Amino acid sequence: xxxxxxxxxxxxxxxxxxxxxxxxxxxxxxxxxxxxxxxxxxxxxxxxxxxxxxxxxxxxxxxxxxxxxxxxxxxxxxxxxxxxxxxxxxxxxxxxxxxxxxxxxxxxxxxxxxxxxxxxxxxxxxxxxxxxxxxxxxxxxxxxxxxxxxxxxxxxxxxxxxxxxxxxxxxxxxxxxxxxxxxxxxxxxxxxxxxxxxxxxxxxxxxxxxxxxxxxxxxxxxxxxxxxxxxxxxxxxxxxxxxx
Numbered sequence: 001x002x003x004x005x006x007x008x009x010x011x012x013x014x015x016x017x018x019x020x021x022x023x024x025x026x027x028x029x030x031x032x033x034x035x036x037x038x039x040x041x042x043x044x045x046x047x048x049x050x051x052x053x054x055x056x057x058x059x060x061x062x063x064x065x066x067x068x069x070x071x072x073x074x075x076x077x078x079x080x081x082x083x084x085x086x087x088x089x090x091x092x093x094x095x096x097x098x099x100x101x102x103x104x105x106x107x108x109x110x111x112x113x114x115x116x117x118x119x120x121x122x123x124x125x126x127x128x129x130x131x132x133x134x135x136x137x138x139x140x141x142x143x144x145x146x147x148x149x150x151x152x153x154x155x156x157x158x159x160x161x162x163x164x165x166x167x168x169x170x171x172x173x174x175x176x177x178x179x180x181x182x183x184x185x186x187x188x189x190x191x192x193x194x195x196x197x198x199x200x201x202x203x204x205x206x207x208x209x210x211x212x213x214x215x216x217x218x219x220x221x222x223x224x225x226x227x228x229x230x231x232x233x234x235x236x237x238x239x240x241x242x243x244x
Contacts, residue, residue, distance in 0.1 A: 004094035
């Protein structure tokens, strides 16, 4: 059984995006590929779209019991929009099951024109990262988005610079979240620390200690650290020690 949805605003693209069969027949520029997923880029009427296709749900009972990653991806992008976090616009989405097991699925998003991910900026040592005002404002926007996630007991679980896009106007977009989920108690605290440590993994290479500390204060929405903050910062700094 296949369930597929095309946003009514994109009805003129039904020939390409109107069914799961059509979406899996699409050809375009391959961006990424692994055993489970493929991301391609296609252009229609001067607009570019990203088509992410999932081919199976894993081993054993996982295709029967686990929420498919593609479903988590479109659900989480919708959550971001609901919570006021800038993110991708979903054009079409859906999946297919056979005998109750996940077989394939896809999600299509519209390109955010002119955006680049923060990891690319860091890799090429972009001049914006030497602009103190730009860094401060971008840091604030990332901090606010991250706080909104965590205030909802939700963690991204892959909150890396490559999953943060910035446009020429300075808006920051949070993307690519098939592993994000809700947590509580000690597990939530651990996963919050992991999210923050993932962000700091690149930050410690390209930002000053003062800028990194300012980000944490922006995230906590306070002017000074308390004892709990200091413990959390030590956990963030030490999180990946011995794993890299």
